[in-house]
Amino acid sequence: MSTWLLRRLVQALFVVLAMTVIVFVGVNVIGNPIDILISPDANAAERAQAIASLGLDKPLWQQYLSFLSGVLHGDLGRSFVYNEPAMRVILERLPATMELAVAAVLISILIGIPAGLYAGLRPNSWGARSLMAGSILGFSLPSFWIGLMMIMVFSVQLGWLPSTGRGATRALFGVQWSFLTRDGLVHMILPSINLALFNLSLIIRLTRAGVREALPSEYVRFARAKGLSPMRVVGVHVMKNILIPVVTVLGLEFATTIAFSVVTESIFAWPGMGKLIIDSISVLDRPVIVAYLMLIVMLFVTVNLVVDLLYVVLDPRVRLEQQG
Amino acid sequence: MSVPALEVRGLSTHFSSRAGVVRAVDDVSFTVQRGEVMGLVGESGSGKSVTGFSLLGLVDEPGRVVAGQILLEGRDIAKLSDGEMRRLRGRHIAMVFQDPMMTLNPVLRVDTQMIEAVQAHEPVSRAVARARARDALGLVGISSPEERLSAYPHQFSGGMRQRVAIAIALLHRPALIVADEPTTALDVTIQAQILSEMQDLCTRFGTALVWITHDLSVIAGLADHIAVMYAGRIVEKGTVDQVLDNPLHPYTQGLIGSVPSRTPRGERLRGIPGMTPNVLNLPVGCAFRTRCGRADAQCEEDPPEFAAEPGHAHRCFHPVAELVA
Amino acid sequence: MSTSTTIVAEESPFRRLVGDFVQSKMATAGFVVMCLILLCAVVAPWISPQNPYDLVQIDIMDSSMPPGSVSAEGLKFLLGTDDQGRDILSGIIYGLRISLIVGAGSALIAGVIGSSLGLIAAYVGGWVESAIMRLVDLQLSFPSMLVALMILAILGKGVGNVMLALVLVEWAYYARTARGSALAERRREYIEAAECLALSRARVVFHHLLPNCMPPLIVVGTFQMARAIALEATLSFLGLGVPVTEPSLGLLIANGYQYMLSGKYWISFFPGLALLLTIVAINLVGDQLRDVLNPRLRR
Numbered sequence: 001m002s003t004w005l006l007r008r009l010v011q012a013l014f015v016v017l018a019m020t021v022i023v024f025v026g027v028n029v030i031g032n033p034i035d036i037l038i039s040p041d042a043n044a045a046e047r048a049q050a051i052a053s054l055g056l057d058k059p060l061w062q063q064y065l066s067f068l069s070g071v072l073h074g075d076l077g078r079s080f081v082y083n084e085p086a087m088r089v090i091l092e093r094l095p096a097t098m099e100l101a102v103a104a105v106l107i108s109i110l111i112g113i114p115a116g117l118y119a120g121l122r123p124n125s126w127g128a129r130s131l132m133a134g135s136i137l138g139f140s141l142p143s144f145w146i147g148l149m150m151i152m153v154f155s156v157q158l159g160w161l162p163s164t165g166r167g168a169t170r171a172l173f174g175v176q177w178s179f180l181t182r183d184g185l186v187h188m189i190l191p192s193i194n195l196a197l198f199n200l201s202l203i204i205r206l207t208r209a210g211v212r213e214a215l216p217s218e219y220v221r222f223a224r225a226k227g228l229s230p231m232r233v234v235g236v237h238v239m240k241n242i243l244i245p246v247v248t249v250l251g252l253e254f255a256t257t258i259a260f261s262v263v264t265e266s267i268f269a270w271p272g273m274g275k276l277i278i279d280s281i282s283v284l285d286r287p288v289i290v291a292y293l294m295l296i297v298m299l300f301v302t303v304n305l306v307v308d309l310l311y312v313v314l315d316p317r318v319r320l321e322q323q324g
Numbered sequence: 325m326s327v328p329a330l331e332v333r334g335l336s337t338h339f340s341s342r343a344g345v346v347r348a349v350d351d352v353s354f355t356v357q358r359g360e361v362m363g364l365v366g367e368s369g370s371g372k373s374v375t376g377f378s379l380l381g382l383v384d385e386p387g388r389v390v391a392g393q394i395l396l397e398g399r400d401i402a403k404l405s406d407g408e409m410r411r412l413r414g415r416h417i418a419m420v421f422q423d424p425m426m427t428l429n430p431v432l433r434v435d436t437q438m439i440e441a442v443q444a445h446e447p448v449s450r451a452v453a454r455a456r457a458r459d460a461l462g463l464v465g466i467s468s469p470e471e472r473l474s475a476y477p478h479q480f481s482g483g484m485r486q487r488v489a490i491a492i493a494l495l496h497r498p499a500l501i502v503a504d505e506p507t508t509a510l511d512v513t514i515q516a517q518i519l520s521e522m523q524d525l526c527t528r529f530g531t532a533l534v535w536i537t538h539d540l541s542v543i544a545g546l547a548d549h550i551a552v553m554y555a556g557r558i559v560e561k562g563t564v565d566q567v568l569d570n571p572l573h574p575y576t577q578g579l580i581g582s583v584p585s586r587t588p589r590g591e592r593l594r595g596i597p598g599m600t601p602n603v604l605n606l607p608v609g610c611a612f613r614t615r616c617g618r619a620d621a622q623c624e625e626d627p628p629e630f631a632a633e634p635g636h637a638h639r640c641f642h643p644v645a646e647l648v649a
Numbered sequence: 650m651s652t653s654t655t656i657v658a659e660e661s662p663f664r665r666l667v668g669d670f671v672q673s674k675m676a677t678a679g680f681v682v683m684c685l686i687l688l689c690a691v692v693a694p695w696i697s698p699q700n701p702y703d704l705v706q707i708d709i710m711d712s713s714m715p716p717g718s719v720s721a722e723g724l725k726f727l728l729g730t731d732d733q734g735r736d737i738l739s740g741i742i743y744g745l746r747i748s749l750i751v752g753a754g755s756a757l758i759a760g761v762i763g764s765s766l767g768l769i770a771a772y773v774g775g776w777v778e779s780a781i782m783r784l785v786d787l788q789l790s791f792p793s794m795l796v797a798l799m800i801l802a803i804l805g806k807g808v809g810n811v812m813l814a815l816v817l818v819e820w821a822y823y824a825r826t827a828r829g830s831a832l833a834e835r836r837r838e839y840i841e842a843a844e845c846l847a848l849s850r851a852r853v854v855f856h857h858l859l860p861n862c863m864p865p866l867i868v869v870g871t872f873q874m875a876r877a878i879a880l881e882a883t884l885s886f887l888g889l890g891v892p893v894t895e896p897s898l899g900l901l902i903a904n905g906y907q908y909m910l911s912g913k914y915w916i917s918f919f920p921g922l923a924l925l926l927t928i929v930a931i932n933l934v935g936d937q938l939r940d941v942l943n944p945r946l947r948r
Contacts, residue, residue: 015787026803140932142879144886144899145921148906152914163910216384218426225380225421226441226492227414236440240431256792263794266887267906278887281802289802296795304790315431 008308012301019297024067027290071294077287081280086287090273090295095175096166097272100264101257103179103192105250108199113246116207117234123212131204138201143260147194147267154190162187164269191268195261199253203246210242244314251307255300327398329499329532330356330379335392335402337371337378346603348374348387350556356500356532356549361523363543363564364536365579366553369600372536375553376502379534380419381409397499415445418493422505424485428477434488435473441492460491465521483514490522497529504536519546540583544568549635552576555601555611562636572632572643575612610640618642669941679933686927690745697739702894729915731904737915740901741923747897748927751808752878755815759877760870762816763823768862770824771831772854781824788821797880801889811890815877826869830862837861864942871935875928882924898924 058066070076076086119128138146155163169176169184178184214220215238223237262274269275273292280288337349349371356362366372377383379394381404394402396417401409421427429437438457439450448456454473461469464487477485486506493501503522507515523546526533537543543550544564551561552575560573571577578596598615601607610627613619620642627639671677689696729737770781788796800814834840835858843857882899884890886906891897896904898920905916 023799023803026799136932137929140875140879140928141925142883142886142899142928144883145902145924148902148909148917148921152909152918156910156914218421218423219429221382222419222421222427222489223429223437224382224410225413225419227410227412227444228440229410229444232440232444237429237432240429244431252790256794259792259795259798262798263883263887277798277802278889282888293799293802300791300795 005309008305012305015301016297020068020071020294021064023290023293023297024064027286076291076294079280079285079288081283081285081288086285086291087295089288090276090291093271093273093276095177096270097258097261097265097274099177099179100188100192100195100261100270100272101254103188104195104257104261105199105254107192107196108203109246109250111196112200112203113207113242116204116242117211119204120208120211120215121234123208128208132208135201135204138197143194143198144263144267146197147190147264150190150194151267161190163190166271191264191270194267195257195264198260199250199257202249202253206245206249207242210245211238214238214241244311247310247314248307251303251310254303255296258296258299326358328355328395329358329360329397330534331393331395331398332379333393333395335375335378335389335394337374337383337387337389339387341386341604344604347556347606348603349378352392352553352556352558354549354551354558354561356534358499358532359527359530360548361526361533361535361546362549362551363547364534364551364553365538365540365543367538367600369603370553371556372538372553373504376419376504376534376536379500379502380413380417381406382413382419411445414441414498415496416498417500417502418496418498420486420489420493420501420503420506423509424482424489424506425509427489428485430477433474433476434480438473438488438492438495441495445496456495457491460495461488463494463525464488464491466491483510483518486510486518487521490518490525494525494529494531498531500532500534501526502534502536505538506535507542508537508539515542540568540579552579555603555606557611557639559612559640560638562633566633566636570636572636572638573612573640574616574618574642574644576638577644618644666941670937673937673940676933676937679930679937682926682930683934686745686923686930687749689742690749693742693746697736697742699736699739701735701739701743729919731901731916732908737901737919740896741898741920744896744898744901744920745923745927747808747891747895748878748881748899748924751812751815751881751891751897752874755812755881756819756870756874756877758812759816759819759873760823760866763820764827764859764862764866766820767824767827767829768831768854768858771828771835772850772858778828782828785821785824788817789825793818793876793880794883797884798889801884806889806892808891808895811881811884814884815880818880819873819877822869822873823866826865827862830865831858834858834861868935868939868942871931871938875931875935878924878931879928898927 074087078084079086079089082089115131118125119131122128151163154161166178166184166187169178170181171177178188211234220233220237223233228237258274261270261272262278264270265272265274266278273295277289277292279285280292332355333353335349335352336347339346339348352371352375354362354364364372364375374383374387378389381389381401383389389402392402393400396412401412401417404412428434435454435457438460439453442448442453442456443450446453458469458473461472466472466484466487472480477488480488490506506522507518510518519542522533525531535543535547547564549561550564550567551558552567552573553559554575560567560571560576567576568580571580575596582595596615601611601614607614607624609624610616610619613623616623622641625641627641629637629639630643631637632643670680694700731737731740766781770778796818797814800817801810804810804813840853840857843853881890881897882902885897885899886903888903891900893900901920902917902924905913905918905920909917
């Protein structure tokens, strides 16, 4: 178990290291940092001085090492736009994105699993068929298009829900949160549903497939032969087996959710990291872009690691393999 | 004699599909006394497993028990509601399945799966239920049952898992256990052990046992009675000696002829010619007539049940041997 | 039974596929829509009411007119006009071109690269295989949106960069599929026979192995094409994709987005509808192809 964990950690570290190389090469070799980092109206002396102070005259490997040490210290330069450390600019936006992503994951679990159970238990019902058709659309339609339609219907035509912004926020642990106020919650409804749709479709389909597979299985028949109630058969015997794929997928999709929050935040003008990165790309605020990419890779690798651990906890068969 | 543990009368279970109705079980009747073992023999697709599932009310859509009575200790359970049937299952009538690798839920610990079986029928505490589970494991010959309770199914061998399944079936000392080929998936040596243990336990607790198998040699040393199924019907039934020593139905004779140990040394094993008929398209009359050397025009009618001697019945117009007795 | 087998034997495999395919009305409808869309894109200059990028043909006075309006010159705007006075219908027809070129093009390039790598992995084996498959695993473990975002953040926008991003996102799916089916095919007798004839490796791989791995690759390709079109639209909507001079459907939708809140829905809505139709049609075709081409599902 511990050797497995160690191997997994080394692997994660390797991925992060590889990503720093890719990002570094992308920014400093493919792109030209001098054009990006130094104001175009600087004169030749200023340019030379700036190049020296940024260390751009040093050999590439030295530049990479100083970049790496910057990553380790969380120091990725100052944002041109905000004139603040890039990492701080991003971390300020992190709670808004996390709030949205967690809400989206909660929605996809709380609606997706019951809906998938229903579709699996009553596969020929009208409701199950429309759920399946709907989930195909949720898969294949681009989420920005669905977001637009949601705004058009619920904000513009019906006027039920606000279309943009976070609404009122309240502080908790020194951070502003939308979910603590009524207004904020109302503002969260459309964006979080929009962000949830892909995962929701995925979970409905996974759960349904799991139920369809488990129901005719011998262990379910045996559980029924023991005289267990249908609630217990479905709720414990079937559920426990479905949870493994669902947790795996949810964990892996959490990173996708964060990545796709770029789209949702842009549509609903939600002031999170995603909107920040799009704005930064359009004004070429390179330090923020690099900081965002590094942060999201770290986040992604961490989530993957946690999912692997959870997987081991959930499935005794995997646990044994790793012990042996 | 007292009320039999199980009496089945005219049981029919049909599966309706787009292609037509499959009569998986067709007018099946048999009786099992307390503490007795009845072997239900037939090849795959003969309806023997569906018969077992019908007894427990575990037939799934599109299948349905369409006719017949199932008298468990004199009480007809065929017409019970789902809820009533559920309270009966596991308590008065239990089942052991074919593949022990598949019957225990792989992601739940053994104690969870045993405790829930106790608590489903008796309002006892977890500790009490666990103690009962431990005793049951000891009963079926699992050493250090306390440790074993906390294990997961995949940490057991196939034979051990089947013992756990048997222990679960015995938890409530049911009147009847239906065992659906419980040893087919196991090694031959373990097969023999489990066979004799189960027989002992059932005799001890007065539990009736319906042992479903395709293997005559398994049942020969175990059962008190035998019923031979073919294409959804019981074609011959009687005591073990009656059926094995004096088979009347050509199909039974064919079955016995194809068992190696019962064939004298040096003699060729005889198979049964032809194939199991398509269940959707059974021949009219006797379903076996297309494979039978003795069939004639009369066999196109439905053969009724003939009583050849007390306790020995068959469905054949031209039984193989005239009785000596 | 025997009569039906003789009928099947007379049919060519292609005719049987077509016969199986049209069993589903939805899929047939999807195929027809897909063909119509493709046709529209190809003959765009001849069928569109105006050339939306020819400034001479556009009059700012016609801006933001609702569907069905008629311009001063008597030109009818079936789907209305945008803020520049461009005919929406014409914009959509031209936008489809860009979307399809980028989507189909990247799916094709990714398909060639990915399938080749997958076949090589399956056929060569050893460290080559594990290196390629490691790369596939790494690629697949990163969300496509993230990869595309990363590439475009570093390289900037442009049709070429978008296609590069889409190819990088997609090649791994083909590689995995190609390797999977090639590994299964490799064990068949005909490959062993080809090897016994001492044919060159390249010949065995591309003339014998590849054709037999095609069905699953075609299915993956169909779905990946729909995915590429959706992803391109998303990137363009975010302003990371194609430049303003070559607007795809995604960019058209983005242009109209700000007017949507003021009730001028048509500027975004109709390009969105075109995108929806395209994606759904391709997915329907892909779904049916998967069923038809899957030998396990064939009766």
